[in-house]
Amino acid sequence: EAGVVQSPRYKIIEKKQPVAFWCNPISGHNTLYWYRQNLGQGPELLIRYENEEAVDDSQLPKDRFSAERLKGVDSTLKIQPAELGDSAVYLCASRRRAGTVTYEQYFGPGTRLTVT
Amino acid sequence: GQSLEQPSEVTAVEGAIVQINCTYQTSGFYGLSWYQQHDGGAPTFLSYNALDGLEETGRFSSFLSRSDSYGYLLLQELQMKDSASYFCAEPTGGGNKLTFGTGTQLKVEL
Numbered sequence: 001e002a003g004v005v006q007s008p009r010y011k012i013i014e015k016k017q018p019v020a021f022w023c024n025p026i027s028g029h030n031t032l033y034w035y036r037q038n039l040g041q042g043p044e045l046l047i048r049y050e051n052e053e054a055v056d057d058s059q060l061p062k063d064r065f066s067a068e069r070l071k072g073v074d075s076t077l078k079i080q081p082a083e084l085g086d087s088a089v090y091l092c093a094s095r096r097r098a099g100t101v102t103y104e105q106y107f108g109p110g111t112r113l114t115v116t
Numbered sequence: 117g118q119s120l121e122q123p124s125e126v127t128a129v130e131g132a133i134v135q136i137n138c139t140y141q142t143s144g145f146y147g148l149s150w151y152q153q154h155d156g157g158a159p160t161f162l163s164y165n166a167l168d169g170l171e172e173t174g175r176f177s178s179f180l181s182r183s184d185s186y187g188y189l190l191l192q193e194l195q196m197k198d199s200a201s202y203f204c205a206e207p208t209g210g211g212n213k214l215t216f217g218t219g220t221q222l223k224v225e226l
Contacts, residue, residue, distance in 0.1 A: 004158070033213065040124075042203050042216030043159065056209060091158070101211035103149045103166075107158040 002026065004108035006092050012114045018080035021111045025073070025094030032069060033105065034077050035091040043091055049075065082115045089113070120204050120217030127223045128194055136189045136220045138204035146207040148187040149214065150178050154200045162189070162202075191222070199224045 005024040013019050025032050030051050035043035046065065048056040051072035060067065064083070069075040079086055089112050093105040120140045128134040138148065147166035151159040163171055165180035165187060177190040191198055204217040 040219070040221075042205070042219050043214075044216070045213050048213055056213060093159075101146050101166075101207045102214060103147060103164040103205075103207055104161045105214060107160070109156075109158045112156075 004092055004094055004106050006090075006108035006111055008111055009109060010112050010114075012116065013082055015084055015115050016081040018078065019082055019113060020079075021077045021090050021092075021113075023075045023077070023092030023108060025075070025092070026106055028096060029094035029106070030072070030097050031095045031102070032075050033093040034067060034075070035093065037089045037091055037110070039088070046077070079113075082113075084115050087113055087115045120206060120215065122202075122204060122217045122220045124218070125221045125223070127225060129225050130194055130196060132194050133190065133192050134194060134222065136191075136202050136204075136222065138187045138189075138217055140185050140187075140204075140206060140217075142185075142206065142208070144208075144210075145182065145185075146211050148178070148180050149205045149207075150176075150189045151203045151205060151216075152200050153203065153219075157200075159203065194224050196224050196226075198222060 007022050032049040034046040037043045047060045047067050049069045067077045089110040091110045093107045095105050122138050149164045150162040153159040163178040170179045175192045180187040201219045201221050203219045205214045208215045
């Protein structure tokens with residue numbers, strides 16, 4: 001089974017520019033997560049999707065961040081405009097279904113964003 | 117709120133045994149997961165403890181004590197490839213998401 005796919009792997013942009021990250025979860029996984037991981041820290045949840053519905057976006061900075069998961073499969077996370085403090089690794093993860101306690105999630109390799 | 121504390125760095129020699137601790141302060145505790153992350157790589161799931169006691173998976177074992185709000189990951193017969201960051205994490209938000217610890221960078225030396 002193919003793992004979680006993310007692209008691009010690396011992105012360097014100037015501040016105030018827009019940027020988008022793409023994630024394709026494992027086939028059949030209904031739940032999708034976007035995390036941000038700052039250097040030397042653990043991943044922090046930005047948004048959780050159950051199928052196409054964003055059910056937890058309380059940690060998403062909505063003034064500049066947006067996300068979508070059309071058709072409940074692929075997802076895109078966007079930042080507009082980017083700020084210097086947005087430099088981090090953006091991780092996507094998925095799991096098979098809701099309704100059970102999540103302790104095992106499958107992560108993609110992440111997109112390393114550098115804002116200059 | 118939830119917080120999980122880990123030592124920032126641990127160093128050990130190849131072939132040795134190392135223990136990485138995790139303390140937590142939370143209500144509605146479900147259990148404790150452990151993830152491994154190599155530099156530039158994806159976090160990968162290692163183990164989960166829902167109940168007190170020791171869970172063994174090959175060279176890795178994980179332990180939980182709910183009464184002490186404490187768990188650890190035990191790595192035996194250390195190999196160079198075990199050099200990575202290790203994160204404890206707990207299900208939160210009604211069990212629907214994971215909150216990660218601060219992470220421990222393990223360095224294995226010859």
